[in-house]
Structures are given as C-alpha cells and as structure tokens.
Amino acid sequence: MEMLHLTAGRVAGLLSRRGVAVFSTSGVKMASHGGVTEQTDMSVPLYCDRLDTPLPDRPYKDTLSAADKSLKQKEKGPWNSLSKEEKLALYRIMFNETYAEMKKPTGEWKTVLGGIFFFIGFTGLVVLWQRYYVYPPHPRTLDDEWQAMQVKRMLDMRVNPVEGFSAKWDYEKGQWK
C-alpha cells in the first residue's frame, strides 16, 4: 500500500467545495529552508472551516496577544458586559471564516468556463494549422469540373436507371427532373 503523504495541498484537492474550505495552516510554520517546504503536522489537532463541523478541534488563533489574553479573561465574566467589538474579537480569535464567508461564491466558474473556451480556441488553431500544413493536396477528382464530367459519364452509362441516379435525369429535356 502506498503511504499517503497528506499535504495540505493534496487535502484541499480531494475535498469538494460544498461545506469545506482549505485546512488552515495557522500556527504551523510553513518556513522553507533548502527549498523544501514543511508539511502540515497531521499529528496535532488542526483547525478547519467546515459548514458541517461548527466547532473545530482547536481555536484559530492559539498564540494570543496580551490584549487577546485580557479579553479572554473578561470572557469568564458576564457576557452582557462585553461590547459588540469585543464579542466580535472573541469570535475571530476562535474562528477564521464565518459561515457567510465560507459560503461566499468564489467565481471559480468563470475561470473554469474561460479555461474551457481558451483551450477549445487553441485546439481550433491547431486544427487550422493542420489543414494547411498536414493535409495532403486536394484530390482533383473532387474539383467541380471533374465532378461534372463524372456525372455526365454516370448518366451516359445509365447508372441506376430504374429508381436511382439516372432515373432522376430527364433524357429528353437534358435536365434533372
């Protein structure tokens, strides 16, 4: 069994759009040294913004500033004494995106559709180039002049005279019926 290296990028690719956003790597150092990026440490509880998981395994911000810490202390008292801004600050310490932000449309469809049209257009150019540089010369049997001579020969031979080709030609008048 191949071991699954669960990088943050791979996880983001596997998860579907609905209800899920990319796992946040806050608190985990993504410092690169020697050209190698550090992978998310999957052995500790991770934060995630998911519609179906309202309370993630850990708070979003785990390193609190002094102001945050004092706010957390105030949270232990009656919440009615907190101002709206303080309540909002407490929310943002705990969580990254709100539900509304999670559900915000991304406009990804524009990129997808644009990409589709772009590549169809590119393919069109390739086909066009092919028509002029790859196709062999036009066979002369498809020229109008040759086709006319061919039709005349077929009529002279009386090809399918009963119900088919020559049956449609009026030999007296010299025209199609």
Added chain:
Amino acid sequence: MFRAALRLSVSGARSLTRSRPQYTASVAARSYSHGKQETDEEFDARWVTYFNKPDIDAWELRKGMNTLIGYDLVPEPKILEAALRACRRLNDLASAIRILEAVKDKSGPHKEIYPYVLQELQPTLNELGIPTPEELGINKA
C-alpha cells in the same frame, strides 16, 4: 417539529413508518429494522441531558455539536439552549455564536426555521448575553 418536517422530505424507511399504524406490542415492532425505534422526545431528552452535564468539557461540547450538526435534522431549541448554557459554563462565547450560525445553515432552504429558533432562544440569549450573528454583522460575508 422540524425534525418531522425534514424527515418526511428524506426518502428513508424511517420517515415512511410515521404514517403506518402503530403496533400495540410493548416493544414497537417495525418491519424495517430490528430493535426499538427512538422517539423524537427520547432523542431530544438524550441530547439535552448530554449538554446539561454540569462539568462538561470543551471536547465534549465540540464532539456533541459536531455530531448533532451531522444529523439530518435541525436541533430543537431546547437542545440548543442546553448547548448554549454549556458554552457559558466553558466561558466560550465564540462557540455559542458559531452554534447559531450552524443552525441557520442546517435549516437550508427552510427559511422559517432559523427565526423561529431565535425567537424561542431569545430569553436565553438575553440572559447570557449571546449576540446573534446578525447583531454582530457576520451573517453577510
């Protein structure tokens, strides 16, 4: 009430049996699964008891809420009240607000559920000082 409305819209054996006649046996003998079927009231009571645990810890709160939100139903206001009070005991205002957001999201297209739940929870919200997402302005991205 909302659970019944949602269950009827789910094509599952459970919702179909609601319209079948009750058997008089002491153990409710349904023909689609083995064992006794838990009633809505029993379900609610179980979850209220879970969140009402006086020394509930943060993990249990998270686990309980995430599990509850995982079900195909919108929790009854009394369960949510117990959960909000558990947040209070754990000094976690942010989670209380998050729970309200999750309820609104769970309602999906049934837009009348969330205002009803807020209406039922209003006394608790006022008592504990929990703002609604609308009051904080986070209901819009």
